[in-house]
Amino acid sequence: MARPDPSAVKTVATIGAGPIGAGWAAHFLARGYDVHAYIHSMDEEAAFRKILDTAWENLEELGLADGASRDRLKLSSDLKATMNGAEFVQESAPERIEIKQALYNQLSEFVAPDVVIASSTSGLPITEIQADCATASRTVVGHPFNPPYLLPLVEIVGGERTDASAVTWAKEFYEIAGKAPLVMKKEIPGFVATRLQEALWREALHMVANGEATPEDIDIALINGPAPRMAFQGQCMAFHVACGEGGMATNLDQFGPALKLPWTRLEAPELTQELRDRMVDGCNEIAGDRHFEDMAAERDRAIVGVLKAIRAAKS
Amino acid sequence: MARPDPSAVKTVATIGAGPIGAGWAAHFLARGYDVHAYIHSMDEEAAFRKILDTAWENLEELGLADGASRDRLKLSSDLKATMNGAEFVQESAPERIEIKQALYNQLSEFVAPDVVIASSTSGLPITEIQADCATASRTVVGHPFNPPYLLPLVEIVGGERTDASAVTWAKEFYEIAGKAPLVMKKEIPGFVATRLQEALWREALHMVANGEATPEDIDIALINGPAPRMAFQGQCMAFHVACGEGGMATNLDQFGPALKLPWTRLEAPELTQELRDRMVDGCNEIAGDRHFEDMAAERDRAIVGVLKAIRAAKS
Numbered sequence: 001m002a003r004p005d006p007s008a009v010k011t012v013a014t015i016g017a018g019p020i021g022a023g024w025a026a027h028f029l030a031r032g033y034d035v036h037a038y039i040h041s042m043d044e045e046a047a048f049r050k051i052l053d054t055a056w057e058n059l060e061e062l063g064l065a066d067g068a069s070r071d072r073l074k075l076s077s078d079l080k081a082t083m084n085g086a087e088f089v090q091e092s093a094p095e096r097i098e099i100k101q102a103l104y105n106q107l108s109e110f111v112a113p114d115v116v117i118a119s120s121t122s123g124l125p126i127t128e129i130q131a132d133c134a135t136a137s138r139t140v141v142g143h144p145f146n147p148p149y150l151l152p153l154v155e156i157v158g159g160e161r162t163d164a165s166a167v168t169w170a171k172e173f174y175e176i177a178g179k180a181p182l183v184m185k186k187e188i189p190g191f192v193a194t195r196l197q198e199a200l201w202r203e204a205l206h207m208v209a210n211g212e213a214t215p216e217d218i219d220i221a222l223i224n225g226p227a228p229r230m231a232f233q234g235q236c237m238a239f240h241v242a243c244g245e246g247g248m249a250t251n252l253d254q255f256g257p258a259l260k261l262p263w264t265r266l267e268a269p270e271l272t273q274e275l276r277d278r279m280v281d282g283c284n285e286i287a288g289d290r291h292f293e294d295m296a297a298e299r300d301r302a303i304v305g306v307l308k309a310i311r312a313a314k315s
Numbered sequence: 316m317a318r319p320d321p322s323a324v325k326t327v328a329t330i331g332a333g334p335i336g337a338g339w340a341a342h343f344l345a346r347g348y349d350v351h352a353y354i355h356s357m358d359e360e361a362a363f364r365k366i367l368d369t370a371w372e373n374l375e376e377l378g379l380a381d382g383a384s385r386d387r388l389k390l391s392s393d394l395k396a397t398m399n400g401a402e403f404v405q406e407s408a409p410e411r412i413e414i415k416q417a418l419y420n421q422l423s424e425f426v427a428p429d430v431v432i433a434s435s436t437s438g439l440p441i442t443e444i445q446a447d448c449a450t451a452s453r454t455v456v457g458h459p460f461n462p463p464y465l466l467p468l469v470e471i472v473g474g475e476r477t478d479a480s481a482v483t484w485a486k487e488f489y490e491i492a493g494k495a496p497l498v499m500k501k502e503i504p505g506f507v508a509t510r511l512q513e514a515l516w517r518e519a520l521h522m523v524a525n526g527e528a529t530p531e532d533i534d535i536a537l538i539n540g541p542a543p544r545m546a547f548q549g550q551c552m553a554f555h556v557a558c559g560e561g562g563m564a565t566n567l568d569q570f571g572p573a574l575k576l577p578w579t580r581l582e583a584p585e586l587t588q589e590l591r592d593r594m595v596d597g598c599n600e601i602a603g604d605r606h607f608e609d610m611a612a613e614r615d616r617a618i619v620g621v622l623k624a625i626r627a628a629k630s
Contacts, residue, residue, distance in 0.1 A: 145540040146557055153539035180539035182532055192528050193540035199518035200511050201550055213507050215563075217497055219549025224468035224495035225460040225508035227546035228625075232617035234534025234542070235516055241611050242461055248530075299556060302547035305624025310543075313617035 003114045006173040009087040010034055016092030017044035019051055020120050023148035024090045026055035031178050032065035034072045038082035055149040058300045083110040092120040101132045108134035116166050118142030126159035136161035140170050143191055150303045152180035155191040232310050318429045321488040324402040325349055331407030332359035334366055335435050338463040339405045341370035346493050347380035349387045353397035370464040373615045398425040407435040416447045423449035431481050433457030442474035451476035455485050458506055465618045467495035470506040547625050
């Protein structure tokens with residue numbers, strides 16, 4: 001199938017008015033694309049533009065592509081018109097299978113057949129999403145990490161009916177569009193990043209449930225311990241480098257037996273009312289009287305700084 | 316017991332010539348203390364000074380305390396002389412219980428009885444370490460995160476014979492000395508940070524063992540996904556803020572059931588030769604021909620930048 005040259009793409013369509021959909025639109029605008037954004041109803045326009053404007057400040061700080069402008073956004077609630085001219089589609093519709101299936105059925109009509117359609121889904125199998133799509137072979141998962149306008153990760157995987165070339169194309173395109181694409185070898189729940197985060201999260205819940213730590217303790221430990229290093233090296237290379245000449249081999253040979261220690265609780269803890277209250281109260285205490293929007297803005301500034309710091313350390 | 320005023324401490328003693336011991340000495344020097352550093356043999360001096368000098372460049376970049384100078388280091392292999400005048404002792408001797416027990420027996424003689432002695436141990440119970448110490452009540456764990464001259468976390472816990480006032484004093488002192496102390500409610504293996512890291516690590520090994528991801532995939536996912544956010548917000552607040560008005564309550568009510576999904580493999584994977592090879596080969600591939608010292612230096616620059624970025628975002 002003759003797909004567009006990934007480096008020649010000029011027009012990207014996005015679907016969805018939530019933080020993911022609008023976040024994607026912000027990202028593509030900042031990378032200098034024309035963006036056709038479909039929202040379900042024009043009632044959602046204000047919410048969409050608020051997310052876009054918040055994202056934009058941080059994107060400016062990170063550095064815009066030449067010619068990038070919010071004026072290159074075309075916002076509409078007419079799906080067919082929005083898809084007209086799109087050379088790539090990023091779909092971030094609600095996470096309900098019947099909504100996605102009906103949407104992909106329409107998209108097979110409205111989007112040129114050689115154009116890749118990527119779903120931001122975090123939990124629905126692409127094999128099910130593509131079930132009613134007449135052109136399923138060009139549909140993939142392109143799962144971002146929140147906030148999608150700042151965190152570069154996109155996890156890509158195809159479904160049963162996906163053509164391998166669509167996966168390859170998506171990887172190339174995302175790279176050109178300033179993302180860090182990760183092609184999954186298999187479609188597993190949670191992909192890679194969420195699985196890792198979830199493993200850590202379960203252990204955190206166990207510690208709170210057992211009275212060994214508060215939510216504040218958990219966050220103090222992460223922020224001041226493994227996370228700043230992990231943001232630069234990941235975990236494999238953090239261990240590899242920390243073990244000096246011997247690297248990962250030393251790590252596994254020396255600490256391998258420790259894997260068998262009862263260091264992680266195994267199954268998920270029971271989400272009792274008490275555990276729920278501890279988690280909720282703990283977070284509310286940390287937040288104090290700060291509004292979540294202020295904390296999200298502060299987070300975004302921090303992520304911009306972290307990303308810039310990592311960029312500088314590499315160069 | 317009348318301990319020194321934590322804010323009036325001028326002289327700190329460190330024990331150990333490895334990355335942790337020398338790293339602690341670098342940290343205390345950078346915070347403007349006189350440091351008496353004990354090393355087991357003067358043969359270790361060159362290695363000690365190399366770690367110190369590497370650390371110093373980054374500590375300068377982060378900002379030194381008034382009067383901080385490497386000239387305020389007194390290095391010696393005479394334990395008694397080194398402990399003379401110490402108002403706090405940070406012990407980072409080898410992780411062997413018989414070495415630590417014999418050392419703490421000597422320290423009870425050489426260190427004034429009102430001075431707190433903290434062990435950097437990551438795995439030995441302080442109750443065992445303090446077993447032969449005549450002044451066990453002032454001994455605690457003060458567990459740093461590597462590299463200890465950059466990452467602020469110190470996990471503090473007392474043993475059976477530790478006086479509660481020693482734990483309180485250590486917390487106050489570490490805070491004044493520029494660290495982020497976390498007092499553990501219970502002595503559990505791995506404290507908080509290592510347990511969280513270990514949970515994530517097991518899941519990573521499972522994915523590599525199952526052919527679902529390579530070590531490079533794991534690191535790409537972390538670096539570009541959860542880690543830059545985690546470095547600023549931890550995980551509890553990351554979820555709390557991401558869920559908007561509803562915060563952690565929305566997160567638990569909405570995603571609580573997902574805890575029961577098979578998203579994390581439970582027990583540690585078997586460390587087969589094949590898994591070991593995949594991990595080692597994967598890390599060696601990422602490293603290419605870069606020496607671990609260059610990668611560690613690059614990591615340190617990145618951590619400095621990340622810490623500065625987080626500091627800036629907060630102010």
